[in-house]
Amino acid sequence: MSSIDKHTAQVREMAYDLGFQYCGISRACFLEEEAPRLEEWLSKSYHGKMSYMEGHFDKRLDPRKLVPGSKSVVSLLLNYYPEKKQLDGFPKISKYAYGKDYHVVIKEKLFQFLDRIRAEIGEVDGRVFVDSAPVMDKAWARKSGLGWLGKNGNLIHPKEGSFFFIAELIIDLELRPDGPIKDYCGTCTRCLDACPTDALQEAYVVDGSRCISYLTIELKEEMIPSEFQDKMQDWAFGCDICQDVCPWNRFSKPHHISDFDLREGLVHLNAKEWLELEEEAFEQLAKHSPLERSKLKGMQRNVRFLKST
Template identity: 60%
Template sequence: MNPKSSYTQLIKSEAKRLGFLSCGISKAEFLEQEAPRLEHWLKKGMHGEMHYMENHFDKRLDPTKLVEGSKSVVSLLLNYYPSETQNTQSYKLSKYAFGTDYHFVIKEKLNHLLHYIREEIGEVDGRAFVDSAPVMDKAWAARSGLGWIGKHSNLLTRQVGSFYFIAELIIDLELEYDTPVTDHCGACTACIDACPTEAIIQPYVVDGSKCISYLTIELKDNIPSEFKGKMDDWMFGCDVCQDVCPWNRFSTPHAEPLFSPHPELLSMSKEDWEEVTEETFRKVFKKSAVKRTKYSGLKRNIAYLNKRDD
């Protein structure tokens, strides 16, 4: 077995041992196809007030500008699909935010993987990325054969759907590269038809400024009145386009204890959320991604949902 092949198998085997769903590898090079799409998306203002998306345009498209001398992008998927569900009479929280913030969980696993690579292979320079820098994670995962970009713009796989996080290691080690898989969305438009705010303006194009996840998390100002009655009781994030996707019937519960939700989160009703105190917020969302919107942001979202019939 040649070194590239043995190193590749070694990395994929360790990734599996660390609990990653799958691992794919692609050559670190300029994302030529994605460049005009990203430019058009930004020019149309579909990033809303996420002004950071306008920064580091070249770095988003070229990993060699993020990690000098980089040769490979190692893409990894980590399942977060929960076995538990919220009280049906509750305001809704995106499944990815049920447990401990994924940034902490995945970063630790990535650091373990990078340490292992250095121990087994030698001096390898690289960086771990979990939403922490301008990396187009879905594009790299698709290039690495881990799935295809669906009409809702999320990565999809026939085996397990789309309820997983994507992360990367960009390293200066040449490896064997995987090839992309074919698109299996076919004529299905379930995600487009189901989006409460019509954010999926055409297949494969999402107007981020209309997305419920953006409105409840990223938007710091008041939620525009045009979305009243269209938020479908989502107080943090939104899973509608994934919930209706036929490929997600193959989703299986994760095995990561840190992603288990606080018991109170599952039992709380709308009334409980409307009266939630900052103390309860801190207790239920300790180390949670929900802290990103802060207590004030969650209260704003809940208040907005209460006004839907105005």
């Protein structure tokens, strides 16, 4: 066995050992196919007010510019599909935000991963990423054969659907790359039909500026634009509609990471209680969770918007 194949097998084994469900590898290179797509997406202002998306264009498309000397992108999937979900009738929170902030949970695993690579393979340089720097995580996961990019813009694994966090190691170790798999969306249009805000007017292209995730989390204005009244379907933080309706998610299996479980305090928190919540109680409830990002003010803006519809 060549040293490249041996290292590739070792890296995969470490990924599964650390609890990642899937691991795929790509050669670090320029993302040729994505470049014109990204340019067009930005030119249509589908990123809304997320101006940070406009920066680092070169680094976004070429990991060697982000991590000089890098040779491989190791893409990793971690399941966050919950066993216990919120009940209907309460302001809805996207499943990824039920528990502790995934950045914290996953970063810890990634640092352990790098340490183990160095201990078992030798001096390897690189950086770890989880939804935090200009890395096109879905494009890399697709390229590495971890799934295809569905018409709803999500990465879909053929055995377990799309409720996964995606993370990467970009390292200067040469590994054997995997290849992409086929797109299995076929003639299905369920996600396009279900999106309440018309953020999916075109298959495979998400108009981020119309997406409920953007409106409830990224948009920092005092008000959500009134054209979205009656369209939020109770979503107060993020939106899972286009994933919930995807037939491939019937294969989702519950995760086993207690940090990601739905926090008790969120199970029965109704709109009135959200609006009456005091700062101290919110801090307790949202501590180290993605909800901290919106702050109490943002959550109450969102809940008020739901109530006004």
